[in-house]
Structure formats: structure tokens, C-alpha cells
Amino acid sequence: MNAMTSTTPDTDWVSPIGDTHEDVLAEMLASDPEFRAVWEAQRPQAEIARRAIHRRGELGLTRAEVAQRMGTSVAVVARIENGQHPSSTDLLRHLAHALDMRLVIGFETGPADDPVRDISVV
Numbered sequence: 768m769n770a771m772t773s774t775t776p777d778t779d780w781v782s783p784i785g786d787t788h789e790d791v792l793a794e795m796l797a798s799d800p801e802f803r804a805v806w807e808a809q810r811p812q813a814e815i816a817r818r819a820i821h822r823r824g825e826l827g828l829t830r831a832e833v834a835q836r837m838g839t840s841v842a843v844v845a846r847i848e849n850g851q852h853p854s855s856t857d858l859l860r861h862l863a864h865a866l867d868m869r870l871v872i873g874f875e876t877g878p879a880d881d882p883v884r885d886i887s888v889v
Contacts, residue, residue, distance in 0.1 A: 809850065815859070816850030822866045823848075836865035860889050 796803050823833055830844045838861065846852035847862060856872065863870040873886030
């Protein structure tokens with residue numbers, strides 16, 4: 768018998784590696800207010816990191832190549848991609864340019880389900 772099957776037909780299958788990352792994250796966000804507060808505070812940096820990593824992969828660039836395009840060090844690119852470093856608009860503008868993107872910043876007013884947006888390309 769392999770790890771993908773259960774021991775008896777009426778037993779629910781359980782993954783041999785446990786819960787998925789998404790399941791664990793959802794549980795922690797729902798059950799731990801302190802964790803949720805930290806997660807929400809870091810969300811902007813994490814989202815920037817995710818997008819930068821994805822775009823760098825699309826372009827087939829290394830961190831060193833992005834750093835060179837930005838005129839900065841690999842350590843700066845690594846901090847951005849680690850999602851733990853709040854970045855200035857100037858740094859994000861350089862990152863966007865290095866990744867052949869535009870940095871767009873904006874504000875919203877009104878209700879969250881029907882916001883009025885005022886955005887600018889920086």
C-alpha cells in the first residue's frame with residue numbers, strides 16, 4: 768500500500784504531509800488576533816514581494832540583474848523580495864522600471880464595495 772491510500776475503504780484519506788499552507792494560514796488568521804494583526808500589517812510588503820518575484824521570473828532575470836538595472840545592491844532586491852522591508856516610493860519606482868513595469872499609486876474614498884479611485888503613475 769502506498770501513502771496515497773487509506774487502510775480501510777470507509778476511512779477518510781489524510782494527506783501524509785498534513786494540512787496545506789492555505790488551511791493553516793486560514794486557521795491562524797481566524798483564531799489568533801495577534802497573528803492576524805501582524806499579517807495585515809505586512810500584507811503590502813508581501814504583495815509587492817510576490818509581484819516582484821513573479822515578474823522577475825517572467826523576465827528570466829536574476830536578483831543581480833534586477834539590482835544592476837535599479838542601480839542598487841542584490842541585498843536591497845532580496846529585502847524587497849523577502850517582503851519584510853517597507854520600501855519608499857522612489858525605491859519602488861526604480862524596481863518597477865527595472866522590471867519593465869509602471870508604479871501606480873492611488874487613494875480610494877467612499878464605500879469599500881464601490882470605491883472612488885484617484886490613481887497616478889509615478
